[in-house]
Amino acid sequence: QKEVEQNSGPLSVPEGAIASLNCTYSDRGSQSFFWYRQYSGKSPELIMFIYSNGDKEDGRFTAQLNKASQYVSLLIRDSQPSDSATYLCAVTRLTGGGNKLTFGTGTQLKVEL
């Protein structure tokens, strides 16, 4: 079982719609949860982080965390063509050696005109 799992997509949504991206993780000791956006040929860019159960909103983005189900999601409202990218879910565990961030394989999002 992979530590962090995402559907690779592509997920296609029309402009203005809500895009829903999902992620599950296997380690119950995971502490913090991140969503990064990565455009082709660029480095990952932090979109949001969440570490408590529930919802966290930032502009058009809402992250949702359910630790009991080991599930984290990202909702993008009013999707724009500029949101087309790969979205990487990542989780951290504090190990004896330090803060370890593990990525899922990413979901490719395509927002169509």
Added chain:
Amino acid sequence: DTEVTQTPKHLVMGMTNKKSLKCEQHMGHRAMYWYKQKAKKPPELMFVYSYEKLSINESVPSRFSPECPNSSLLNLHLHALQPEDSALYLCASSQEPPGNSGNTIYFGEGSWLTVV
């Protein structure tokens, strides 16, 4: 704009060359990381430095040698690489010890490495 700066942005090297990738951050972070990313794959952790000491080595081959001269700088020395080592190398940093900020890890723009 990212506050983690990586140089060079692009590097082409032969299999017998010795080169280095450099990373600098001025956010006062005490943890720094090297990740490797191949095309259409997620970033994979290579090394973690915590308070300038190597704390995690993910069984990386010795042809990759990290160095942390001070809390703001991180180097990755490269020697006798193979063509399959061609990838995007990402440096990142975060606060230590963990806090309620969620230990956010910030990435630099990466160094594209091609081994010929």
